[in-house]
Amino acid sequence: MSGLTIVRGKQTVAQRILGVFSKSIVNVLLAIVAVFWLVPTVGLLIASLRDSTDNSQSGWWTVFTAPAQLTLENYQNLLTNPTILGSLWNTVLIVVPATLLVIVIGALAAYAFAWVEFPGRDWLLIVVIVLLAVPVQVALIPLAQLFGAIGIFGSILGVILYHVAFGLPFAIFLLRNFFTQIPAELLEAARIDGASEWRIFLRVVFPLGLPAIASLGIFQFLWTWNDLLIALIFSDSQSQPITVAIQSQLRQFGANIDVLSSGAFISMVVPLIVFFAFQRYFVQALLAGSQK
Amino acid sequence: MSVTPAAPIEREGDRTTGRPPRSPAGRRRLLVAIAFLAPALILLGALVVYPVIYTVWRSFYSASGGEFVGGENFVTMFTDPSTFQAIRNNFIWVVVAPIACTALGLVFAVLLDKIKWATAFKLIIFMPMAISMLAAGVIFRTVFQENPNIGVVNAAIVAVQDVFGDSSAYPGARERPETGVTSAEGAISGENPVAVGETQNFPLIGIRQGDVPDTARQAEEAPSAQRGEITGTVWLDVVRGGGGTNGQIDEGKQGLPGVTVQAIDASGEVAATAETQPNGTYELTGLQDGEYTVILPAANFTATVGGVSWLGPSLINFVVIASYIWIWAGFAMIMIASGLSALDRSLQEAARVDGANEWQVFRRITAPLLMPVIIVVFVTLIINVLKIFDLVYVIPPGESKPAANVIAVEMWNVSFGGGNNQGLGSALAILLLVLVLPSMIINVRRFRQERQR
Numbered sequence: 001m002s003g004l005t006i007v008r009g010k011q012t013v014a015q016r017i018l019g020v021f022s023k024s025i026v027n028v029l030l031a032i033v034a035v036f037w038l039v040p041t042v043g044l045l046i047a048s049l050r051d052s053t054d055n056s057q058s059g060w061w062t063v064f065t066a067p068a069q070l071t072l073e074n075y076q077n078l079l080t081n082p083t084i085l086g087s088l089w090n091t092v093l094i095v096v097p098a099t100l101l102v103i104v105i106g107a108l109a110a111y112a113f114a115w116v117e118f119p120g121r122d123w124l125l126i127v128v129i130v131l132l133a134v135p136v137q138v139a140l141i142p143l144a145q146l147f148g149a150i151g152i153f154g155s156i157l158g159v160i161l162y163h164v165a166f167g168l169p170f171a172i173f174l175l176r177n178f179f180t181q182i183p184a185e186l187l188e189a190a191r192i193d194g195a196s197e198w199r200i201f202l203r204v205v206f207p208l209g210l211p212a213i214a215s216l217g218i219f220q221f222l223w224t225w226n227d228l229l230i231a232l233i234f235s236d237s238q239s240q241p242i243t244v245a246i247q248s249q250l251r252q253f254g255a256n257i258d259v260l261s262s263g264a265f266i267s268m269v270v271p272l273i274v275f276f277a278f279q280r281y282f283v284q285a286l287l288a289g290s291q292k
Numbered sequence: 293m294s295v296t297p298a299a300p301i302e303r304e305g306d307r308t309t310g311r312p313p314r315s316p317a318g319r320r321r322l323l324v325a326i327a328f329l330a331p332a333l334i335l336l337g338a339l340v341v342y343p344v345i346y347t348v349w350r351s352f353y354s355a356s357g358g359e360f361v362g363g364e365n366f367v368t369m370f371t372d373p374s375t376f377q378a379i380r381n382n383f384i385w386v387v388v389a390p391i392a393c394t395a396l397g398l399v400f401a402v403l404l405d406k407i408k409w410a411t412a413f414k415l416i417i418f419m420p421m422a423i424s425m426l427a428a429g430v431i432f433r434t435v436f437q438e439n440p441n442i443g444v445v446n447a448a449i450v451a452v453q454d455v456f457g458d459s460s461a462y463p464g465a466r467e468r469p470e471t472g473v474t475s476a477e478g479a480i481s482g483e484n485p486v487a488v489g490e491t492q493n494f495p496l497i498g499i500r501q502g503d504v505p506d507t508a509r510q511a512e513e514a515p516s517a518q519r520g521e522i523t524g525t526v527w528l529d530v531v532r533g534g535g536g537t538n539g540q541i542d543e544g545k546q547g548l549p550g551v552t553v554q555a556i557d558a559s560g561e562v563a564a565t566a567e568t569q570p571n572g573t574y575e576l577t578g579l580q581d582g583e584y585t586v587i588l589p590a591a592n593f594t595a596t597v598g599g600v601s602w603l604g605p606s607l608i609n610f611v612v613i614a615s616y617i618w619i620w621a622g623f624a625m626i627m628i629a630s631g632l633s634a635l636d637r638s639l640q641e642a643a644r645v646d647g648a649n650e651w652q653v654f655r656r657i658t659a660p661l662l663m664p665v666i667i668v669v670f671v672t673l674i675i676n677v678l679k680i681f682d683l684v685y686v687i688p689p690g691e692s693k694p695a696a697n698v699i700a701v702e703m704w705n706v707s708f709g710g711g712n713n714q715g716l717g718s719a720l721a722i723l724l725l726v727l728v729l730p731s732m733i734i735n736v737r738r739f740r741q742e743r744q745r
Contacts, residue, residue: 030400034412047442113329130732131336135724225424226424228426229704275422
């Protein structure tokens with residue numbers, strides 16, 4: 001560090017000016033990029049706060065000179081619309097069980113893969129790793145038939161099961177990797193004390209694995225909340241989540257911009273809160289090798 | 293990336309795996325394992341493994357499933373124009389999107405070090421990862437709307453055009469009939485070819501006064517053509533307030549500046565290009581002796597003022613891929629930035645002390661050290677791009693849907709969205725599966741290497 005300071009001291013005035021100059025160029029450049037990245041979202045947010053007449057006659061950017069246009073009308077309409085409210089509730093009914101089930105079932109399996117000896121364990125684990133990359137599209141046709149045969153096609157249960165099944169390989173992979181890092185002494189000590197495997201799982205591994213479980217939970221939550229494809233096929237008008245309800249308005253894009261913009265924002269609120277609150281865990285889940 | 297510490301692995305290694313358990317303890321462990329694994333294995337077996345096998349089997353059967361058709365669905369897949377377009381578009385996606393996302397992510401991650409508001413920047417770029425592709429689709433469909441009152445991109449383009457008014461376009465312009473000028477495919481041309489040294493005039497009508505730039509002056513006769521020249525005037529053949537003779541340059545008729553004029557030779561090649569002056573005159577120079585047709589290309593008259601139709605069939609792939617980059621560049625940035633923060637900085641500092649400039653430091657030290665992370669990001673993005681559905685389903689309006697088609701959307705179309713051909717749908721799903729096979733192999737190999745270590 002001290003060597004570094006000496007070198008810095010030796011910099012010529014020209015070098016220092018160049019350094020300041022390039023630093024400000026980087027600042028300006030990244031500021032422009034940030035604006036570019038923000039404008040689409042900000043634009044839609046403002047559009048959602050203007051009524052449909054304003055939106056059809058002038059651009060959202062005119063609010064900066066005429067802020068009187070801003071209104072909560074679209075949101076009031078949306079939140080008194082039974083279809084939208086119903087679909088928001090459906091999203092919750094799908095996402096919460098799907099996330100909890102993936103965590104519980106995945107953690108149980110991950111524990112067995114990490115800490116219980118049984119024949120064929122490595123092979124079974126390789127099967128799970130292979131399943132990690134299976135595209136959800138591959139199961140659409142057979143599961144539509146299967147769910148139809150057992151009478152859960154078009155129901156919330158069908159959508160949940162689909163999400164759980166395709167969330168499990170990643171859940172098992174992520175949690176197993178984390179569980180194997182728990183010091184063996186802790187488990188041995190519990191075993192010597194006569195604790196059952198179930199008790200070890202519940203009292204030792206699950207609590208110690210909470211950071212990984214949080215990562216998995218956030219990831220699965222966002223994944224399920226934001227899904228369109230599976231719900232598009234496996235839900236009906238009674239069980240459709242918010243994403244499907246919004247996409248059904250897309251046909252008349254220009255005329256429906258008020259519904260679409262406010263609807264999109266309502267569907268974004270919860271994921272954004274979850275994202276900002278638990279960003280660290282989400283990043284960890286991505287770093288753990290999201291090949292989904 | 294799945295850091296597996298040495299200790300537990302070694303412990304596992306010296307126990308027996310693979311052999312059937314003979315001891316009561318071994319049998320008990322097997323029962324425990326079954327109990328813990330059962331829910332996961334039942335769900336995976338019934339809802340993932342069985343469907344994969346069924347889909348493979350189904351892909352060899354006809355639309356309704358009654359008849360074995362062998363490889364016919366796979367032949368259809370590559371010969372049917374609609375499916376083939378989807379496969380081709382997927383190819384474009386795989387080539388463009390992962391490279392663009394990774395490159396942007398790398399640039400952002402490296403530059404992040406140099407700013408004080410790095411956390412805020414990261415949040416802004418990374419935020420799109422949290423929202424649904426449906427919401428992102430709505431956002432970008434708005435951004436690229438053709439109507440400049442809604443689409444911010446076209447609003448910006450129109451604003452720029454207004455500032456640089458001389459890049460003039462005269463939408464709706466047409467020739468004054470019976471003045472020796474004709475039009476075809478949007479371009480306006482002289483009815484007959486003219487010889488070098490002659491004049492070709494273009495009296496035009498149908499131009500709104502608002503489209504005539506302020507720089508326009510009274511139209512004038514072009515100076516007579518010299519050797520190798522063709523000259524003429526392009527003017528608005530209307531006198532404001534009425535009067536004048538059709539096809540004549542009268543007092544009060546304005547020249548049209550900034551119109552591109554081309555001389556086309558007998559073989560159809562462009563021999564010379566010129567632009568009109570404020571008084572509407574042009575001079576095509578450097579021509580060989582002979583006869584040329586003088587044309588005003590269609591580009592002069594296409595309506596750019598209304599905005600570019602980004603969501604039209606020709607630009608739609610660009611728009612959808614741009615929105616994908618908007619979402620996933622943040623992913624690449626976060627992954628590469630965390631790889632960067634794990635690097636030992638002393639090497640870079642040492643190189644700087646030795647007089648290496650920033651580019652050399654990046655090129656020779658940072659980039660090679662980051663390579664493993666970059667490859668992981670790149671492969672993840674390729675797999676993700678192969679399966680792209682939501683954005684392509686949401687952004688293109690009806691008329692552009694065929695041009696933007698990709699495999700996953702086509703799979704939905706043929707099997708659920710009205711096509712009702714589950715044989716072809718299964719074949720498309722299998723194509724997706726085959727395309728991600730390499731990543732499965734990579735995953736398994738990486739896992740095995742970790743075990744051996």
